[in-house]
Amino acid sequence: MATEATSSRVEDWGRAFVDATGGRFVRFVGVLEELVAFAIITLGVMISKFGHSKRVIRPMIWEEIVRAGIGLMPMVTFLGAALGLVIIGQTVALLTKAGMIQFIGPVMVTVVVREVGPLLTAILVLARSGTSNAIELGTARALGEIEALESLAIDPILYLVVPRVIGLATAVFCLTTYLILTATVCGYLFAFLQEVPLTPTVYFRQIGDALRWEDFAFLALKTVTFGAVIAIVNCYQGLARPLKIEDVSRVTTSAVAQSVIGCVLIDALFLIGYLLI
Amino acid sequence: MSAEPLIEMAGVTVQAGDGVAVVLRDVDWRLARGECWAVGSAPGHGKTSWLATAASLNRPGGGTLRFFGRALEDATEREQVDWRRRMGYVFENGGRLLSHLTVAQNVALPLRYHAPEISDEDLGERVAGLLARSQLTGHALAMPSRLSQRLAQRASLARALATRTEVLFLDNPLSGLGPHEARWWTDYLRELRQENSAGADALTIVATCDDFRPWLELATRFAVIENDRLRVIGGRQEVSASQEPSVRELL
Numbered sequence: 001m002a003t004e005a006t007s008s009r010v011e012d013w014g015r016a017f018v019d020a021t022g023g024r025f026v027r028f029v030g031v032l033e034e035l036v037a038f039a040i041i042t043l044g045v046m047i048s049k050f051g052h053s054k055r056v057i058r059p060m061i062w063e064e065i066v067r068a069g070i071g072l073m074p075m076v077t078f079l080g081a082a083l084g085l086v087i088i089g090q091t092v093a094l095l096t097k098a099g100m101i102q103f104i105g106p107v108m109v110t111v112v113v114r115e116v117g118p119l120l121t122a123i124l125v126l127a128r129s130g131t132s133n134a135i136e137l138g139t140a141r142a143l144g145e146i147e148a149l150e151s152l153a154i155d156p157i158l159y160l161v162v163p164r165v166i167g168l169a170t171a172v173f174c175l176t177t178y179l180i181l182t183a184t185v186c187g188y189l190f191a192f193l194q195e196v197p198l199t200p201t202v203y204f205r206q207i208g209d210a211l212r213w214e215d216f217a218f219l220a221l222k223t224v225t226f227g228a229v230i231a232i233v234n235c236y237q238g239l240a241r242p243l244k245i246e247d248v249s250r251v252t253t254s255a256v257a258q259s260v261i262g263c264v265l266i267d268a269l270f271l272i273g274y275l276l277i
Numbered sequence: 278m279s280a281e282p283l284i285e286m287a288g289v290t291v292q293a294g295d296g297v298a299v300v301l302r303d304v305d306w307r308l309a310r311g312e313c314w315a316v317g318s319a320p321g322h323g324k325t326s327w328l329a330t331a332a333s334l335n336r337p338g339g340g341t342l343r344f345f346g347r348a349l350e351d352a353t354e355r356e357q358v359d360w361r362r363r364m365g366y367v368f369e370n371g372g373r374l375l376s377h378l379t380v381a382q383n384v385a386l387p388l389r390y391h392a393p394e395i396s397d398e399d400l401g402e403r404v405a406g407l408l409a410r411s412q413l414t415g416h417a418l419a420m421p422s423r424l425s426q427r428l429a430q431r432a433s434l435a436r437a438l439a440t441r442t443e444v445l446f447l448d449n450p451l452s453g454l455g456p457h458e459a460r461w462w463t464d465y466l467r468e469l470r471q472e473n474s475a476g477a478d479a480l481t482i483v484a485t486c487d488d489f490r491p492w493l494e495l496a497t498r499f500a501v502i503e504n505d506r507l508r509v510i511g512g513r514q515e516v517s518a519s520q521e522p523s524v525r526e527l528l
Contacts, residue, residue, distance in 0.1 A: 053389075053390045053391075053393070054393070055389050055390075055393055056386070056389050056390050136377065139376070140375070140376065140377075143373065143376065144368065144373045145373055145374075145375050145376065147294075147329075147334060147368070147373065148366075148368060148372075148373035148374070148375065149375070150334055150361070151332065151334055151361065151364075151365075151366035151368075151437075152361070152366075152386065152387045152390070152436070153358045153359075153361035153362045153387070153391065154386070154387070154390050159390075242294075
């Protein structure tokens with residue numbers, strides 16, 4: 001009897017676990033489907049209404065670049081310097097001991113250019129601009145401003161989403177490039193302070209030799225995709241369905257979680273790309 | 278006054294904004310150029326949903342809805358955008374100004390978006406003129422959150438009139454306003470109609486209300502919403518003479 005009861009309880013737990021996991025998976029697929037549809041609609045508007053209302057849209061794109069990009073430069077300078085110091089600090093001692101000082105450049109390229117730089121910048125932009133976009137658009141939706149735009153025959157996707165997508169994609173690309181340059185220079189400064197026998201010419205040549213053409217292509221593609229994903233997810237959460245003002249904090253939290261997951265998944269895809277080439 | 282309808286509803290089912298709940302059924306209504314309609318009911322009877330449907334902001338749940346002679350279901354996106362450019366809409370309770378723009382930027386937005394040919398100077402003059410007529414010149418650089426509901430509603434009217442508006446939809450514009458402000462609105466609307474009283478430029482107004490009295494001098498046609506139906510009462514004389522309880526309540 002006792003064995004049967006235990007077995008039945010295990011079955012119940014198992015079923016509950018499968019239900020919960022299955023439910024989450026179905027919800028995840030549903031959200032992913034809606035996000036892809038939203039991204040396709042946005043892309044469609046970008047193409048079909050290219051150059052429409054430049055007088056309104058262009059300043060908004062610039063405003064977004066300033067807010068997400070130029071506004072973040074002090075923070076990126078600080079993080080770039082810290083990243084350079086940390087990576088060189090951790091690796092110099094190790095590589096010197098192993099007599100492999102010629103690998104400082106490749107380490108910088110592999111860690112900063114390919115992985116940490118783009119991802120760290122994307123997360124910074126998400127924290128600073130992505131969340132504010134979700135809050136702004138969620139509030140606009142809750143206050144009925146989207147209907148007001150429609151009553152003025154203004155396409156909400158063109159007016160609210162497209163500038164954010166272009167602005168954030170540009171900002172993430174530019175900021176990542178800036179972060180990489182800062183980290184590289186600060187990395188050398190730290191190596192110099194540590195009296196590592198490495199001249200600037202050798203250091204930068206090591207980095208130059210370690211860089212391949214696909215690093216530039218993937219860096220551009222990856223950062224632009226990160227920016228676009230952050231913008232799409234945050235705009236989707238803010239706009240896609242009717243909201244009340246009390247829902248705004250909830251959708252912002254969802255937007256952050258989904259953006260991080262999206263960026264990490266895209267990073268994994270690019271990693272596979274690196275391995276395949 | 279032309280007999281050709283600008284907007285025509287035939288057997289239309291009006292849905293709430295969520296697109297699920299049915300608010301009104303079998304609505305038959307025609308809007309001719311130059312008319313001024315006051316559509317009244319007690320609160321919560323679906324005036325806002327009906328007005329949004331009449332302005333093509335809500336999709337009807339059934340029936341035929343025609344704008345400028347073209348059925349909604351046959352219209353392309355471009356045609357629908359063109360209709361909306363010919364229509365202005367003032368929302369209830371503060372007018373839903375865009376919170377990230379100043380009052381002047383809100384008023385300028387439809388022109389900046391739709392009329393790239395207008396120079397910055399002309400645009401500035403037009404916006405300044407609209408703000409001056411609405412007595413909002415001193416609030417041009419204010420953010421909407423700083424405005425009272427009264428001023429926000431006026432700014433919303435200025436925004437709705439920024440383009441060449443042929444049909445002006447007003448969602449309960451006098452709701453919550455004092456008698457002085459309500460008088461300002463009716464006087465302003467009368468002036469607008471007198472300025473554009475002839476031919477193709479005649480301004481047509483459709484307003485919802487929960488009190489017919491302020492509209493008796495201005496409106497030319499009246500209707501009431503009751504029991505899930507919209508019922509046309511007629512002109513001023515018919516409304517004033519009506520003994521129906523639903524009409525008397527609004528007087």
